[in-house]
Amino acid sequence: MSSFLNFWSAHSPIFSILIPAFTGFVLILLGNPGSGSLKQDWRQPWRRGISLISVLLGLATAISYLIQANTGKIFVYQLSEWTAPFGIVMVLDRLSALMLVLTYALAAPILWFASKEWDERGRYFHAMFHLLLMGLCGAFLTGDLFNLFVFFEILLMASYVLLLHAQGKARFQLGIHYVTINLLASALFLIGLGMIYGSVGSLNMADVARIIPTLENDQHRLAIAGGLLLFVVFGIKAAMLPVGFWLPKTYAVATTPVAAIFTIMTKVGIYAILRVNGTVFNDALGQSLLNTWLLPIGLLTSLYGAIGALASERLRRFVGFMVLSSIGTILVAISLSNTQAWAAGLYYLVHSTIIAASFYLLCGWITSQRGAFKDHLKVAPKMKQEKAISIAFFLIALMMAGLPPFSGFLGKVLLLQATANHTFQITIIVIILIVSLLSIIAFTRAGFILFWRATTPESNPEEEAFITYQQLPNQAPARNDKTIYLLLAGLIAYVAYATPILSYVEKTAAQITDAPLYQHSILKTDEHGQVISVEPFDPNYVPETKYNGEMVDPNAHYIPYLISPETLKGEHISEYKKRQIQGQEQQQQVENDQLKPMEQ
Missing domain, CATH: 1.10.20 (Histone, subunit A)
Known part of the structure; x- marks a missing residue:
């Protein structure tokens, strides 16, 4: 047992990536018939079983990582035994462990829900789902900027396929837009990495953070420009204004389980902004440029999302705009650049992800019971499960709008407390309160149309409307309601156990600002205590290796x-x-x- 524990401790940061990677490959090798034949295919139970076991194993692994990270130690895994900054390393700290638990805590119930009916509507759903998890876990664990790009591309390629799951003209059209936007972002990502590497000579996050303050003026400005270019890329991924207009329509056309799991993808962009722009480029110039732009962007994104939700004509787009609003709130927390605000932002990030996923699942339930009206915010006959749906809608509205005693309210209160002594404290407080008020009005409007103004169903058997209404399902789609209840129960527990959770996120915020801790944990030093790194960067230096002849290597x-x-x-x-x-x-x-x- 001790040998196994030592092996697990030595290699643990890589398991969260390997588990979904191998699962995805196995599911692809298992084969897949046409989507119309999946229901009768003998391999479908095997796909579901392998997929569910894998995601539960991933959840258990993520929880074990959280326990490890809670000790305050940073765990580093060196790929192929190449140490940083010469090789790529995986880094497990409090922040990455928190994001892994959030990813799997969301993925497990959504996959369980999708495994009943939704996975039969398109090929390779389970394989792509796990490749998406692989990309997400890799992005949260990597300590290298280029490797971050690689995992971004993995999760994006999987998301392209999942967005088109179950086909449809609208999905294809918006899928093209989604792919085009992300290809542009990927090109900008590579350009930014080139600017950073050309001026710093390293792409390891800890090493870049160490070297940037020591650069000469021109090189320093080039590196900061590269960092700001990455900020634009991460902003596209996070869907902040003015590069986030794509999200409400794109997520609205995705199938219910896909839209629900996509709520974690915007948080990858926010995570990258916090990790890279918030802590790697943390010298005076980098922070001043970031703070100058991020605060107004966050406030405008939050306000725009609330106004967009108020004007939405479809419930799914309503959810998308509310997601935008929550993204703006988290960006405001990051822009304040203090550990109290970052802790509030992390607490609110978990809440906003789970509640948005619950809302998308509720949209699927409502759509199934409104027939031709689908999720349009138009007056329609009462739903057959109106009481259960209205209660779920009411709870989601309270949580998402940030009303007490739920986690959304607590997150916003912590954020407002963190604005103390800030230059724009009054502006931030006023806009956050206005956004909450607009959110309440938007939910009231939607609930009024869906429930209060709903008409009495046709009772005359001879009318076509009566036949149409009777053909609507009497129950929620399989596992739909149970998954919503499970996620909402998780959010209630999230606020009930707020004290230990807040303690964890506060320590997380303090840890990610401790640059010397990361440098000591990740980088190696020589006998004189000097960090071993290629500094200053020499583009003509080529180390001698076994395969390119004998050359003198000064290092x-x-x-x-x-x-x-x-x-x-x-x-x-x-x-x-x-x-x-x-x-x-x-x-x-x-x-x-x-x-x-x-x-x-």
Whole structure:
């Protein structure tokens, strides 16, 4: 058992990526007939079983990571034993553990719901679902900017397929827009990475944060420009204004389980803004530029979302605008640049993700019981499960609008408290309160149309309207209502256990601002305590390797600090390289011996 625990501790940060990756590959290899044949396909129960077991295993893994991260220690996993900043590392800290738990806590009930009927409406649903989870987990765990780009592309490619799940003209049209926007964002991402690497010489987040303040003026401004370009990219992913107009319509056409799981995708953009722009580019110039733009953007996004919800003609677009409003609120918290505000933003982030997913699931329930009226905010006959649906709608409205005693209210109160002594405190408070008021009015309007103004169903059996109404289902779609109740119960528990949760997010906010802690945990130092890094960056430097001949490597003496003794003795370290290492170590020892009398 101790050997297993040691193995788990040594390799744990990578398991959250490997589990959905292998699951996705297995499900693809299992094969898939046409979507019309899935119901009769003998492999469908196997797909569902493998998929559900995998997501539960992922949830258990994420919870174990949360327990590990709660110790305050940062866990680093070196891919192929290449240490940072020369290799890619996975970093497990409080923030990444929190995002992993949120991802799987949302994915498990949604996948359970989708496994009843929705997964039969398109091919490779389960495989793409797990590849999406792989991209999400990788984005939350990586400590490297380029690897962040790679995992962004993985989750985006999976999301392209999931958006078209169950087909349809509207999904295809908006899918093209969605793909085009994200391809543009990916191009900007690469350009930003090139600017950062060209000026810093590294893409490891901890190393970039360490080097940026030491750069010369021109290089420093180029690196900051690259960081601001990444900020635009992350803003597109997070759907903030003025690059977030795509979200309400795009999410509105997605199938119910896909729209619900997509609520976590906007949080990847917010996570990246907090992780990269909030902590990596944390010197005076980077922070001043970020704070100058992020606060007004957050306030406008929040206000725009509430106004858009008030004017929505369809319930699904209503939800999309409310998601935009919540994104703006979180961006305001990040812009305040203090640990109290960041803790409030993280607490509100979890709440807003789960409540938005619940709302999208409720839209599926309402659509199934309104027939031709679907989710249009128009007067229609009463729904057959009107009482149950209205109670669920009322609870979601209270939580999403930020009314007491629920978690949305607590998150906003914490945010308002964090504005103390801020220059624009009054402006922030007024806009947040106006947004809450507009949200209440928007929910009242929607509820008034859906429930209060609903007409009495046709009672004459000879009328066509009577036949149409009787053909509507008497019950919610399979597992739909139960999934909503489960998520809402989770949010009630979230506010009931607010004290330990707030303690965790406060420690998380404090940890991610501790740059020396990350540098000490991730980067290696030599015998003099100096960080081993390519600094200053030399584009002409090419290290000697086993495969490109014998070349003098001035950095050979660093190798014993970067790899394990077993690898150092292995066949991939050439004899010529070993002689260089020994020679430079001896030379270094001679120099140290010569300096000792002078020091005395």
